[in-house]
Amino acid sequence: MCLPLPGDCSLDLVDQVVDERQNGRHAARFRGWKAGWRARVQEYLDHGGSPEHIHPWAAVADYAATFHNLYNSSKPDTAHGDMLRRLRDHELRLCPACGELGRPNTLDHYLPKAAYPHFSLTPANLFPMCDACQGEKLVKTGSPAEPRFFLHPYFDAFAADQILKLTIIPPFNAPTFVLEPQGVTEAQAAVITAHLRELDISGRYVKFFKDEHRRLLRNVSRMRDKEQDVLATLESWAFDAADPTPNSWQHLFYDGVLVNPDFLEYLTEGDLPSYL
Incomplete structure (x- = not known):
């Protein structure tokens, strides 16, 4: 951010x-x-x-x-x-x-x-x-191979945009999540990659994404039972989660859902697992 x-x-x-x-x-x-x-x-x-x-x-x-x-x-x-x-x-x-x-x-x-x-x-x-x-x-800054490990919130202005994308890989009842840079230069992508690694963000995100995925299936199942508009609701959730930054964990998750047509088809037409 x-x-x-x-x-x-x-x-x-x-x-x-x-x-x-x-x-x-x-x-x-x-x-x-x-x-x-x-x-x-x-x-x-x-x-x-x-x-x-x-x-x-x-x-x-x-x-x-x-x-x-x-x-x-x-x-x-x-x-x-x-x-x-x-x-x-x-x-x-x-x-x-x-x-x-x-x-x-x-x-x-x-x-x-x-x-x-x-x-x-x-x-x-x-x-x-x-x-x-x-x-x-801690006290990390960089290495000879990577002189700078971390994004700077005051000086890396490109971080005001969405600089990460989440890819959700099937099977959609137990997917794999891949987080990577997007829409940036090669040099910016190198710093973003180091930032993710050194702060263990990808590992921390995956735990969140798994929990959020389970909540998503529960909520979509309920929406379908009530004949609610699943796509419109997901778009609303993604829009709200983009404030104050499109790189928030919630926005990255719902953006990853919305840009994945196969996953959207699964959510709206597929056989969802049963959750208590």
Whole structure:
């Protein structure tokens, strides 16, 4: 899911954090870091956070705890504390990293703060993520063969479109589900494929799809008994599930149903299994 950049300017926040430290014991250290810190935040913005182009800052490696403590403390009435509260006070009802329904209750550092402590407080590096995704992502970024594993919700604008498709393979009473990229460039497809793999999204989707498939057969059986319009109902469900993103788990499932004429024929004319 594509998200708008946070309202807090990542560059301005550097200035504000440094200014707020000027009466503390690290005042001189933060003044010395300011120009380099701003330059690296600008580099982050220019390259969309890509670890292929952004490297750790050796000069602050020994002071990682200083940045981490700022993130962990989040004191009220400080620039970074107010920024973090605004990011956490979101209205998302699904995880932007995977599309699973449910309010994501943690903030993820796109570039992990362990290797990039100076981005601990960078708004453009922080976004809501569900616990399952965060547990899979951890501190991974990429590899020599795949420099970037993960989509960035602020910079990968193509994710505003439906970038995944679900293929439902018969037998339709116990189908196989295949999830893959669609409508993107080869380079975008490579990142999407890595994103799915590294967050175990395909494995998590399959469990959902199996449960949703069982519910679908139960509901369609009931609709047919009541002589209701099955196709119109499925189209309505798919339309509703596309908000706020066509990459939500529910929309991908019902889109996969609607683009599969053989499955639709099975649903409207076939012998459906009996479920209690």
